[in-house]
Amino acid sequence: MVDAMKPGSVIVDVAIDQGGCCETAKATTHAEPTYMVGKVVHYCVANMPGGVPRTSTYALNNATLPFALQIADKGWRQALQDNVHLRNGLNVAFGKVTCREVAEDLGYLYHDALSVIAG
Secondary structure (H helix, E strand, O other): OOHHOOOOOOOOOOOHHHOOOOOOOOEOOOOEEEEOOOOEEEEEEEEHHHHHHHHHHHHHHHHHHHHHHHHHHHHHHHHHHHOOHHHHHHOOOOOOOOOOHHHHHHHOOOHHHHHHHHO
């Protein structure tokens, strides 16, 4: 697909730290952030937020603080019962794997998060 892209197109891989988004992606650094594959520019800097630490810290805080406040106000069990987004982030509780993908990858029995935390 990269070969079919228009010359001068750019691929920005914001998840290169987690394996990359396409087969032509390879981690780069802020010192040498780009490379070409054919006529397509690739920008695959690992830890992109490190280039703007103050801004990225504020952004991360703004995105996560509401979740932290829910946990603080309600306790972790009630917060996860009330908020599917928090619950989707749960991998293990009380020794039981509550993330289907983790259970499958590691060969463990999967347990529904709601059934585990409701007890």
